[in-house]
Amino acid sequence: MASVPSSRRIGSPDSETRTQLLDAAERLMREEGYAAVTSRRIASKAGRKHQLVHYYFRTMDDLFIELFRRRAEENIGRFERAIAQDGSLGNLWRLNADPRGAAFTLEFVALANHRKALRAEIARYAEHFRSSQVEAVRRALVDSGVDEDELPAIVALLMMTGLAQVLALEDTLGVTAGHDTTVEFVGRAIAQLEARSADRRESGTPSTRDDAPREG
Amino acid sequence: MASVPSSRRIGSPDSETRTQLLDAAERLMREEGYAAVTSRRIASKAGRKHQLVHYYFRTMDDLFIELFRRRAEENIGRFERAIAQDGSLGNLWRLNADPRGAAFTLEFVALANHRKALRAEIARYAEHFRSSQVEAVRRALVDSGVDEDELPAIVALLMMTGLAQVLALEDTLGVTAGHDTTVEFVGRAIAQLEARSADRRESGTPSTRDDAPREG
DNA sequence: GTCTATACTTCGATAGAC
DNA sequence: GTCTATCGAAGTATAGAC
Numbered sequence: 001m002a003s004v005p006s007s008r009r010i011g012s013p014d015s016e017t018r019t020q021l022l023d024a025a026e027r028l029m030r031e032e033g034y035a036a037v038t039s040r041r042i043a044s045k046a047g048r049k050h051q052l053v054h055y056y057f058r059t060m061d062d063l064f065i066e067l068f069r070r071r072a073e074e075n076i077g078r079f080e081r082a083i084a085q086d087g088s089l090g091n092l093w094r095l096n097a098d099p100r101g102a103a104f105t106l107e108f109v110a111l112a113n114h115r116k117a118l119r120a121e122i123a124r125y126a127e128h129f130r131s132s133q134v135e136a137v138r139r140a141l142v143d144s145g146v147d148e149d150e151l152p153a154i155v156a157l158l159m160m161t162g163l164a165q166v167l168a169l170e171d172t173l174g175v176t177a178g179h180d181t182t183v184e185f186v187g188r189a190i191a192q193l194e195a196r197s198a199d200r201r202e203s204g205t206p207s208t209r210d211d212a213p214r215e216g
Numbered sequence: 217m218a219s220v221p222s223s224r225r226i227g228s229p230d231s232e233t234r235t236q237l238l239d240a241a242e243r244l245m246r247e248e249g250y251a252a253v254t255s256r257r258i259a260s261k262a263g264r265k266h267q268l269v270h271y272y273f274r275t276m277d278d279l280f281i282e283l284f285r286r287r288a289e290e291n292i293g294r295f296e297r298a299i300a301q302d303g304s305l306g307n308l309w310r311l312n313a314d315p316r317g318a319a320f321t322l323e324f325v326a327l328a329n330h331r332k333a334l335r336a337e338i339a340r341y342a343e344h345f346r347s348s349q350v351e352a353v354r355r356a357l358v359d360s361g362v363d364e365d366e367l368p369a370i371v372a373l374l375m376m377t378g379l380a381q382v383l384a385l386e387d388t389l390g391v392t393a394g395h396d397t398t399v400e401f402v403g404r405a406i407a408q409l410e411a412r413s414a415d416r417r418e419s420g421t422p423s424t425r426d427d428a429p430r431e432g
Numbered sequence: 433g434t435c436t437a438t439a440c441t442t443c444g445a446t447a448g449a450c
Numbered sequence: 451g452t453c454t455a456t457c458g459a460a461g462t463a464t465a466g467a468c
Contacts, residue, residue, distance in 0.1 A: 008463085008464065008465090009433095011433070012433095015433085017433075017434090032329065032330045033326060033327070033329030033330035034251075034326070035250075035251055035330050036330055038460080038461060038462085039461075039462065039463090040460070040461070040462095041460095048434080048435095049434070049435060049436085050461090050462090051434085051435075051436085051437095051463085051464090052433080052434065052435085053462095054462075054463055054464080055433075055434080058463095059462080059463085060461095060462070060463095106322065106325065106326065107326060107329070109322065109385055109388065109389065110249060110250075110322060110323060110326035111249075111326075112388075112389065113248065113249035113323070113388070114248045114249035114251050114252055119389065122389060123389045123390055123391055126386065126389055126391045127391055127393070130391065130393065130394075131393075134394070151401075152394075152397055152398075152401060154393070154394030154397055154398060155394075155397060155398045155401045155402075157394075158379060158382055158383070158394065158398050159375060159378070159379060161378075161382050162375070162377075162378030162379040162380075162381055162382035162383075163374060163375060163378040164378075165378055165381055165382060165385075166374055166377050166378035166381060167374070167378075169321075169325055169381075170342065172325065172328075172329070173325065173328065173335065173338060173339045173342055174339055175339055175342045175343055175346065177343070177346065177347075177370070178346075178350070178368075178370030178371075178373075178374065181368055181370055181371060182368075182370060182371045182374050185367075185368060185371045186371075224445085224446065224447090225451095227451070228451095231451085233451075233452090254442075254443060254444085255443075255444065255445085256442070256443070256444090264452080264453095265452070265453060265454085266443090266444090267445085267446090267452085267453075267454085267455095268451080268452065268453085269444095270444070270445060270446080271451075271452075274445095275444080275445085276443095276444070276445095433468105434467105434468085435466100435467080435468075436465105436466090436467075436468095437464105437465085437466085437467095438463105438464085438465085438466105439462105439463085439464085439465105440461100440462090440463085440464105441460100441461075441462080441463105442459105442460085442461075442462100443458105443459080443460075443461085444457100444458095444459085444460105445456105445457085445458095445459105446455105446456085446457080447454105447455085447456085447457105448453100448454090448455085448456105449452105449453080449454075449455095450451105450452085450453075450454095
């Protein structure tokens with residue numbers, strides 16, 4: 001664990017080449033799975049020699065962590081911006097239903113199973129993302145007049161996440177029976193909840209949006 | 217695709233040793249992920265020489281396919297027996313919520329991403345399993361007097377599957393916030409549906425269970 | 433910053449002895 | 451059925467020249 005320093009030179013994190021290597025790695029991971037992400041194949045895809053990968057990343061673990069981290073941060077930022085602009089249930093579902101995110105998660109969780117260094121990183125991200133999301137869902141539900149007992153925010157979120165994940169997973173296998181029906185069903189269910197929200201606003205009930213979004 | 221015969225001798229599928237090798241491979245996969253499943257590590261875990269793995273399996277693809285197939289068949293059998301005995305929603309949820317199944321699926325789907333031979337096998341299984349399950353869910357819903365428009369069987373099934381998957385996936389990461397709440401919620405929702413079913417029986421409406429439970 | 437050269441490891445697979 | 455011997459390919463990593 002207490003890694004020996006190792007005097008080896010390491011390239012700057014700001015390097016353009018480094019970014020290209022990470023891009024190549026990410027493409028490989030998406031297209032062929034994590035086992036295809038090797039220093040040689042990354043370099044080949046980026047038109048470089050494989051030793052250059054080791055110049056920019058001390059170990060492959062470092063590379064994977066970096067790969068995960070930059071996408072995770074981008075993801076959190078994207079979600080938070082989108083939610084700030086439109087925190088409706090419909091938008092939350094749209095964001096979660098993006099199959100790219102689910103496929104990415106899937107691959108990294110499988111990876112974490114045998115790269116311990118990644119596991120901690122992924123867990124930390126998962127927790128951060130979860131608490132940020134659950135808050136948004138909670139606000140959206142309160143907005144629609146859904147009581148916490150009727151449907152707890154965490155349950156709604158796990159259902160959305162789970163559904164998105166299964167759909168994405170099956171898509172990669174080419175199994176898509178019932179997917180349209182399901183997406184449609186969820187869309188309708190959300191529309192109904194949002195209609196409730198509109199009713200409340202018309203009848204003068206103030207949105208809870210204004211008062212108590214404490215936590216986090 | 218049209219694999220060259222290759223004159224190499226291959227061991228009998230009934231061999232005891234072969235089963236032990238498969239068991240060792242399965243344990244490796246569960247504990248350390250698919251990348252740890254190599255001929256050498258399997259053999260070592262089974263107290264054999266690595267060449268013996270190649271005696272029983274022409275290629276590693278063959279081994280993975282066999283590994284998947286025997287678990288898949290066992291799984292389908294177990295589900296069908298359990299459902300024949302108790303086809304209630306509650307039991308269907310219990311079966312799906314078993315985290316072992318979800319973890320297994322996850323690893324193999326990740327594997328399928330770079331082992332094309334496995335992909336077809338997994339897709340075929342997924343479709344078979346899906347249609348068998350959706351039929352069971354449909355019967356259970358009809359039994360509870362839930363209309364297909366109110367909640368299509370495929371939607372209920374994908375929700376159960378997705379939820380089970382997310383819970384299992386997060387468990388492996390050590391992220392379990394809200395899991396209890398969710399399991400409890402689902403349990404209560406199902407109990408409510410099943411109460412409806414009981415009401416119907418008491419009021420004399422015949423259960424559909426009696427007429428059409430055909431299937432081996 | 434990128435390359436050549438190189439060391440060491442692990443892997444899948446085959447041939448052939450016993 | 452299991453072993454020894456052996457191959458070539460691919461992986462991670464380091465040192466040092468340019």
